[in-house]
Amino acid sequence: MKVGAVLIDIDGVLYVGDRPVAGADRALRELDRRGIPYRFVSNTTRRSRRSVAGRLEGLGYSIPETRIITAPVAAAAHLREGGRTRCFLLTTPDARTDFEEAGIVAVEEGADAVVVADAAEGLTYASMNRAFRLLMDGADLIALEKDRYWMGADGLMLSAGPFVAALEYAAGKEAEVIGKPSGAFFLRALREIGMNPGEAAMVGDDIVTDIGGARACGMKGILVRTGKYREETVRRSGIAPDLIIDSLADLPDYL
Amino acid sequence: MKVGAVLIDIDGVLYVGDRPVAGADRALRELDRRGIPYRFVSNTTRRSRRSVAGRLEGLGYSIPETRIITAPVAAAAHLREGGRTRCFLLTTPDARTDFEEAGIVAVEEGADAVVVADAAEGLTYASMNRAFRLLMDGADLIALEKDRYWMGADGLMLSAGPFVAALEYAAGKEAEVIGKPSGAFFLRALREIGMNPGEAAMVGDDIVTDIGGARACGMKGILVRTGKYREETVRRSGIAPDLIIDSLADLPDYL
Numbered sequence: 001m002k003v004g005a006v007l008i009d010i011d012g013v014l015y016v017g018d019r020p021v022a023g024a025d026r027a028l029r030e031l032d033r034r035g036i037p038y039r040f041v042s043n044t045t046r047r048s049r050r051s052v053a054g055r056l057e058g059l060g061y062s063i064p065e066t067r068i069i070t071a072p073v074a075a076a077a078h079l080r081e082g083g084r085t086r087c088f089l090l091t092t093p094d095a096r097t098d099f100e101e102a103g104i105v106a107v108e109e110g111a112d113a114v115v116v117a118d119a120a121e122g123l124t125y126a127s128m129n130r131a132f133r134l135l136m137d138g139a140d141l142i143a144l145e146k147d148r149y150w151m152g153a154d155g156l157m158l159s160a161g162p163f164v165a166a167l168e169y170a171a172g173k174e175a176e177v178i179g180k181p182s183g184a185f186f187l188r189a190l191r192e193i194g195m196n197p198g199e200a201a202m203v204g205d206d207i208v209t210d211i212g213g214a215r216a217c218g219m220k221g222i223l224v225r226t227g228k229y230r231e232e233t234v235r236r237s238g239i240a241p242d243l244i245i246d247s248l249a250d251l252p253d254y255l
Numbered sequence: 256m257k258v259g260a261v262l263i264d265i266d267g268v269l270y271v272g273d274r275p276v277a278g279a280d281r282a283l284r285e286l287d288r289r290g291i292p293y294r295f296v297s298n299t300t301r302r303s304r305r306s307v308a309g310r311l312e313g314l315g316y317s318i319p320e321t322r323i324i325t326a327p328v329a330a331a332a333h334l335r336e337g338g339r340t341r342c343f344l345l346t347t348p349d350a351r352t353d354f355e356e357a358g359i360v361a362v363e364e365g366a367d368a369v370v371v372a373d374a375a376e377g378l379t380y381a382s383m384n385r386a387f388r389l390l391m392d393g394a395d396l397i398a399l400e401k402d403r404y405w406m407g408a409d410g411l412m413l414s415a416g417p418f419v420a421a422l423e424y425a426a427g428k429e430a431e432v433i434g435k436p437s438g439a440f441f442l443r444a445l446r447e448i449g450m451n452p453g454e455a456a457m458v459g460d461d462i463v464t465d466i467g468g469a470r471a472c473g474m475k476g477i478l479v480r481t482g483k484y485r486e487e488t489v490r491r492s493g494i495a496p497d498l499i500i501d502s503l504a505d506l507p508d509y510l
Binding site for chain 1: 374375376377378379380381383384387388391403404410411412413416417418420421422423424425427
């Protein structure tokens, strides 16, 4: 497969649970050696970009923070570009720092936008009700992602999606989704390395948000068999990856 | 209008905010005098039936608890009839008593059903996540109501609907709605007084849940201009009440 650049998912591709994927780091160094540019694109919304980079470092990776594009970072840039700088941030305190560093002002009244992340314990009746009232007063609804759930240490965990759906239902408003599978999210990452979708491939473990999202905006989709990969899920999705590989470690062999 | 029985909404019909509707109590006594049976049907899910009756007493009404059918009471009876007696109750502690008195056992694991009310501060990430996991393990999703919001003392308040929508989205399951506008809810109240829908009228201030729901199951719908009544909302609803009256006080004049 001939590609000029690669976008790479993080959770389930660089690590699974608390363990790095064997050979993944060597594959990244091989991409460096060949001069193939790459960026990391993640729907993680509980952590700031700095925390994500720190976690990767703890797992043995040496990845500059600037190569990581997360939904909070993309949302903050998107909001600032649109002049919507006063936002009600339904996020974790950690993810909030991505917004503050981008010049977004966290407000409780008169918000331009309500930003919904997987805010964990920050999602309460009171915070949801405040978000709802701001939406009824005219604020836009921004969803960092609309995933249903993720696999936590002790079982399934609700992602931001259900809480976004709740606010859409309450306020009668559709959310603008920032993270994968939004095409704008992939394009933002590609713009940083000066590539067009037709020249790039996305590597991920989620058949819908990674592969479906990438293919919908003209990129190639490479599915890895690590992380949440399940053959059954792929078959039922109706989405055909351009390539399926055992793990990121094998990527250089196919490029 | 010739009717053999009347169902009456509570909030916005018997009282608005903290004040009883003028003449409403006299109208009820006139129904008693003429021998027209009536019951109260309410989507209130924060309070137990006993609390609702107590509140009405505080406002000067003398209404036996057994004449009041609320969504928690109807849900508890419905669940027991279906043998689904082990339930995860996402309700206020007050509303929970309606379930316990009906023989429903509140459980945190192995639930037959997840019951979602407007649980106010009881709606947290943790409680929503527990409900979600139980749904993924096969529990049924029971919504006491699916209203979007209600008018509180200091502004709009989220009702159970958005949280039901969140769980439907997360678990990929449709909720069974117990309260208005469910036809089964009206029929349950009518059964207690031995009447058929064709003989009865529903009096309420909500064009959709009261009037639309009543007409859909064959009852007449009488809209009052108290409570949340807005001419504009009625026009946009596309629902035509059989009668619009200024308040419950005027009801006897039309029967």
